[in-house]
Amino acid sequence: MAGNAGRHVVRERSAMRTAISGLEVRSAASLGEALAILRDDERTPIAGATDLYVALNFGTLKPRQFLDIWSVSELRDISMKGTTLVIGALATYTSLIRSTLVGTHVPMLVEASRQVGGAQIQNRGTLGGNVANASPAGDSLPVLAAVDAVVVLRSADSERRIPITKFYTGYRATVMRPNELIVAIEIPPVEGKQWFRKVGTRAAQAISKIVVAGVRARTPRIAFGSVAPTVVRAPETESALAEGATIDEAALVLSREIAPIDDLRSTAEYRTRVATNLLRRFWIETG
Amino acid sequence: MKFVLNGAGTEVKSHPMSRLLDVLREECGLTGTKEGCGEGECGACTVLVDGEPVCSCLIPVAQVEGTEVVTIEGLGDRHPLQILFMNEVGAQCGICTPGMIMAALALGPSPTLDDVKTALAGNLCRCTGYSAIYRAILKWREMPDVTSSASAAR
Numbered sequence: 001m002a003g004n005a006g007r008h009v010v011r012e013r014s015a016m017r018t019a020i021s022g023l024e025v026r027s028a029a030s031l032g033e034a035l036a037i038l039r040d041d042e043r044t045p046i047a048g049a050t051d052l053y054v055a056l057n058f059g060t061l062k063p064r065q066f067l068d069i070w071s072v073s074e075l076r077d078i079s080m081k082g083t084t085l086v087i088g089a090l091a092t093y094t095s096l097i098r099s100t101l102v103g104t105h106v107p108m109l110v111e112a113s114r115q116v117g118g119a120q121i122q123n124r125g126t127l128g129g130n131v132a133n134a135s136p137a138g139d140s141l142p143v144l145a146a147v148d149a150v151v152v153l154r155s156a157d158s159e160r161r162i163p164i165t166k167f168y169t170g171y172r173a174t175v176m177r178p179n180e181l182i183v184a185i186e187i188p189p190v191e192g193k194q195w196f197r198k199v200g201t202r203a204a205q206a207i208s209k210i211v212v213a214g215v216r217a218r219t220p221r222i223a224f225g226s227v228a229p230t231v232v233r234a235p236e237t238e239s240a241l242a243e244g245a246t247i248d249e250a251a252l253v254l255s256r257e258i259a260p261i262d263d264l265r266s267t268a269e270y271r272t273r274v275a276t277n278l279l280r281r282f283w284i285e286t287g
Numbered sequence: 288m289k290f291v292l293n294g295a296g297t298e299v300k301s302h303p304m305s306r307l308l309d310v311l312r313e314e315c316g317l318t319g320t321k322e323g324c325g326e327g328e329c330g331a332c333t334v335l336v337d338g339e340p341v342c343s344c345l346i347p348v349a350q351v352e353g354t355e356v357v358t359i360e361g362l363g364d365r366h367p368l369q370i371l372f373m374n375e376v377g378a379q380c381g382i383c384t385p386g387m388i389m390a391a392l393a394l395g396p397s398p399t400l401d402d403v404k405t406a407l408a409g410n411l412c413r414c415t416g417y418s419a420i421y422r423a424i425l426k427w428r429e430m431p432d433v434t435s436s437a438s439a440a441r
Contacts, residue, residue: 023304027349046347053306053345054326066304070350094339118409119390120342121327 018056027068031154031183034069038179039156043067045181047090048124050117051133075128075183078102085187089128094119096127106187108196108213112143115198128182131164134172134230139198141231142213144185145223146194152184153177161186168230192217193286197278201265209266212278216286218242222279227260227271234258237279247283251276288352292317293361303349308332310348311358319359319385323411330410333386334358340390342409357392359385367430368392371423379414386410391424398428 026043028034037043044063046052047070055061069075075090078099085105087096093113096102103110116122116130116139130138131151141164149164153176160180167174176182193216200206211225219242222234237254245253260271289298292315301310311317311334323331325344332343335357362369368388371377378384387410394406403421412420 020302020304020306023302025303025347025349027303048345049347049350050327050342050345053347057325057344068347068349117327118330119393119406120330120333120340120409121345123339123341124345 018059018061020056023056023064023066025066025068027071029071031072031074031181034067034072034181035154035156035179037067038181041065042178045069045132047126047129048092050121050125051129051135069181081186083189087127087185087187089131089182089184090126091128093117093122093125093127097122106143106147106190106194108146108194109140109143109187111196112139112198112211112213115139127185131167131185132174132176132182134168134174136171136229136231137208137211137226138231139208139211139225142211142223142225143196144187145231145233146213146215146221147187147190148221150186150188151182152186153180154183155179155181159183164231165233171229190215192220195282195286197281199274199278207265210260210271210274210278212275212282214279214282214286216282222282224258224275226266227258227275232258241283247280250283251279254279288348290351290353291355293357299348301348304347306344307334307336307346307348307351307356308343311343311356317358317360321382321385323382323386327409328411329383329386330390330407331383331386333389333410335389335392338393340393340409357389359388362388368423368427371427372420375419375423375426377415377420377423383410383412383414387412387420391427394424394428396428398425400425 026037028037043065045067075088077088078091078101079086085101093116096113097110116125127140130140144164151162151164151167153160162175169175195214198208198211200208208226210227213223215221220238222238223231225231234254234257236257237250240250240253255272255276258275260268262268299310299314301314308320308322311320320334320343321331322344323329327342327345333340334343336351337354368391372384390407390410400421403424
């Protein structure tokens with residue numbers, strides 16, 4: 001779907017490209033039409049398709065029936081509702097980068113968007129897609145977790161608001177029901193300095209080895225990507241810092257709090273070391 | 288599906304989930320657009336959809352219905368950027384070249400070297416070492432007759 005993240009995880013050397021003839025797609029022109037289709041029929045929504053085709057090309061995608069929502073223009077808006085920033089699910093990384101509202105309220109989301117793939121991916125990948133795709137390496141997800149974003153889910157007959165920190169239930173698993181679409185991401189006002197850093201093999205086009213987003217508020221909020229099966233906050237580290245722990249003490253808490261794994265992009269040891277280094281840098285640069 | 292391809296209305300009969308890349312190459316016979324990695328990492332398949340560079344290997348053709356698509360063929364064969372790529376030796380094996388040129392077309396006026404690098408961050412070249420490519424693009428943007436990327440692409 002969107003996000004340029006986690007794609008090598010699903011790659012199997014022996015897999016064959018999926019035959020396109022076995023796929024079926026319906027396109028929705030409006031949100032109402034999309035939700036009506038999902039009410040009657042189980043389909044995998046597709047937006048920018050940037051992660052979808054990676055899985056199709058490597059023959060590792062299971063769904064065969066799709067709902068194309070790329071043309072649902074009502075999901076592209078970025079606006080304020082009171083003091084809350086509301087980002088339509090189909091806002092692309094390019095539109096986040098260009099948005100003055102996002103730049104004013106959540107500058108680290110602009111920073112994260114700039115680091116997703118290259119311009120070609122930023123032009124198609126969407127914020128809702130990055131959330132729905134549920135990769136532990138999704139670049140925007142630590143930002144959303146650190147600012148306590150809310151995922152707005154809608155079905156034909158109801159709407160739910162789920163805090164991003166409760167949205168993921170496990171590796172690539174979410175609370176979404178098959179008849180629901182992500183319609184928006186809501187971001188409450190963010191107080192305190194924002195800080196984002198992605199560590200990958202190179203500056204552009206890299207899937208992250210580790211991603212960090214932090215907000216330096218009275219109780220600091222810190223979220224990590226690629227250190228667990230889902231994006232995670234570091235509540236024990238946050239409390240330690242809020243209660244006046246030194247950065248050395250907080251780094252120790254963090255190294256016990258996260259449990260990254262070895263995989264093809266990095267090792268657990270490297271990730272833990274870099275996570276604590278990034279925590280220190282966050283603290284120094286926002287102090 | 289109907290869309291405008293290199294300035295002319297066109298209709299294709301491929302499966303709606305076919306990759307735009309395959310439709311361009313196989314149904315439309317425009318083989319200038321190359322497949323590199325097939326996963327959005329290399330940019331060799333870059334084309335413009337409504338003026339924005341995208342990876343044609345990651346787009347179902349259903350999503351270009353009603354849009355304007357420009358491929359390397361849409362530039363003809365005497366576009367100043369093509370000539371500069373040759374003169375500056377910005378092309379060696381040539382696989383990345385059409386994608387590099389299409390990505391460069393989206394650059395704004397008076398780009399810095401950093402702007403060029405950012406615009407081409409999604410395009411990989413394994414031959415040239417990039418300097419010659421950046422030089423070609425900067426020289427193109429310095430040319431007096433370049434007014435907008437949109438007019439250059441059409």
